[in-house]
Amino acid sequence: MSALPETVARPILVQKFGGSSLGTPGRIKRAARRVAASQGAGYDVVVVVSAMGDSTDRLLSLASRVAKDPAARELDQLLSTGEGVSAPLMSMALNELGVPAVSLLGFQAGIQTDRRHARARIVGLTPARIERELADGRVVVVAGFQGMGTEMDVTTLGRGGSDTTAVALAAALKAQACEIFTDVRGIYTADPRFVPSARLLTRIAYPEMLELASSGARVMHPRAVEIAEAYTMELHVRSSFHAGPGTIICSEEAIMEDRNRVRGIAHEEHVARLSVVGVPDRPGIAASIFAPLADADIAADVIVQTASHEGVTDMSFTVASADGREAERILGGVAREIGARTVLAQNGLAKVSVIGSGIRGQPGVAATMFKALSDRRINIEMISTSEVRITCIIQAERVKEAVTALHEAFKL
Numbered sequence: 001m002s003a004l005p006e007t008v009a010r011p012i013l014v015q016k017f018g019g020s021s022l023g024t025p026g027r028i029k030r031a032a033r034r035v036a037a038s039q040g041a042g043y044d045v046v047v048v049v050s051a052m053g054d055s056t057d058r059l060l061s062l063a064s065r066v067a068k069d070p071a072a073r074e075l076d077q078l079l080s081t082g083e084g085v086s087a088p089l090m091s092m093a094l095n096e097l098g099v100p101a102v103s104l105l106g107f108q109a110g111i112q113t114d115r116r117h118a119r120a121r122i123v124g125l126t127p128a129r130i131e132r133e134l135a136d137g138r139v140v141v142v143a144g145f146q147g148m149g150t151e152m153d154v155t156t157l158g159r160g161g162s163d164t165t166a167v168a169l170a171a172a173l174k175a176q177a178c179e180i181f182t183d184v185r186g187i188y189t190a191d192p193r194f195v196p197s198a199r200l201l202t203r204i205a206y207p208e209m210l211e212l213a214s215s216g217a218r219v220m221h222p223r224a225v226e227i228a229e230a231y232t233m234e235l236h237v238r239s240s241f242h243a244g245p246g247t248i249i250c251s252e253e254a255i256m257e258d259r260n261r262v263r264g265i266a267h268e269e270h271v272a273r274l275s276v277v278g279v280p281d282r283p284g285i286a287a288s289i290f291a292p293l294a295d296a297d298i299a300a301d302v303i304v305q306t307a308s309h310e311g312v313t314d315m316s317f318t319v320a321s322a323d324g325r326e327a328e329r330i331l332g333g334v335a336r337e338i339g340a341r342t343v344l345a346q347n348g349l350a351k352v353s354v355i356g357s358g359i360r361g362q363p364g365v366a367a368t369m370f371k372a373l374s375d376r377r378i379n380i381e382m383i384s385t386s387e388v389r390i391t392c393i394i395q396a397e398r399v400k401e402a403v404t405a406l407h408e409a410f411k412l
């Protein structure tokens with residue numbers, strides 16, 4: 001009697017481990033045991049790894065010690081080496097456990113991106129090699145955060161971008177599940193390192209998670225959430241160190257609990273404000289201010305234009321502090337061209353945001369937010385709102401107090 005052919009496809013599981021989950025050889029071995037267990041349970045496993053511990057920061061600091069303004073291409077080449085270390089180490093640790101494994105860099109995994117260094121976007125994914133390795137019974141360990149741009153140049157996806165590698169692979173491989181292992185137990189109502197009373201959420205909807213991530217909660221890379229939503233890929237965020245259910249990021253319909261409320265508070269430090277003062281008020285002025293910033297790939301955020309007075313107006317907006325100086329330089333030129341009076345720059349600001357689908361059409365939320373801040377005598381410098389978010393710009397040194405106050409005010 002001949003044996004049955006072993007052609008039944010095994011479900012694919014993508015497991016991503018963040019830097020702190022891989023900070024030491026011991027932690028890599030611990031993560032490898034988790035992967036081995038999943039493989040033993042019947043999954044074809046694709047592992048995505050970040051660089052070990054704070055090695056990306058250390059590489060950045062090395063670069064800053066040899067050059068004031070290193071070329072973006074060389075920085076990407078350098079930063080990608082962090083994941084280039086952790087991926088083979090993970091593969092070796094798996095082999096050591098008797099699990100056949102192979103590590104692949106971004107280009108070997110078929111991850112194609114555009115050419116925007118330091119913030120590249122994945123434009124194509126050809127997972128043929130991964131599929132072949134899985135079919136041969138190997139666990140595939142992919143270096144996160146990196147891809148291949150034009151001319152085979154290495155690109156990186158932006159800080160925190162390994163999440164995006166994991167979700168893009170999960171979508172391309174039609175994985176059954178995508179798990180994000182990190183150093184906290186899941187997604188909380190606020191950064192648990194900032195607000196000790198923050199509460200772990202069982203589930204959170206994609207739009208809410210996207211706003212949290214885009215508003216500074218670095219636990220997920222925003223682009224990863226966008227891709228997950230586009231492919232309705234549920235993400236499971238959980239701790240590398242503790243057993244526990246973690247948080248499921250899923251569609252709004254899949255959430256049964258009371259949706260009609262604020263779900264979380266996010267904060268972001270290192271925000272700068274730029275103001276173009278005395279701008280002649282005529283059509284096209286905003287475009288002439290923001291187009292050159294967009295050309296330089298600088299994202300302008302909270303934008304406020306004051307009411308026009310005697311034909312002139314002021315235009316203020318925020319950028320990440322890291323982009324502040326470049327934005328000021330660009331605006332200096334623009335101000336001269338459009339005949340604006342001057343450009344002012346202010347550093348040392350922060351953003352606090354309250355987020356939840358329930359904010360739609362509930363004026364009380366804004367009122368509660370402003371009162372909570374004013375009760376603590378925290379001055380609001382700028383305000384912006386979206387369907388599911390209200391953001392206030394405040395002084396950076398008050399940010400912890402502000403997040404705590406809002407967490408209390410909304411009874412999270």
Ligand code: ADP
Nearest residue numbers: 018019020182183187188190191193217218219
């Ligand atoms: P990893 O290295 O695993 O990718 P990150 O440092 O990128 O981990 O993200 C995890 C961190 O995100 C946590 O240590 C926590 O301080 C921070 N964080 C910010 N906001 C939240 C939130 N709402 N829920 C959970 N963690 C958050």
Ligand code: ASP
Nearest residue numbers: 050056145159160161162
């Ligand atoms: N190592 C990269 C970073 O520190 C990518 C990641 O961790 O997701 O930003």
Ligand code: MG
Nearest residue numbers: 018160218219
């Ligand atoms: Mg991260």
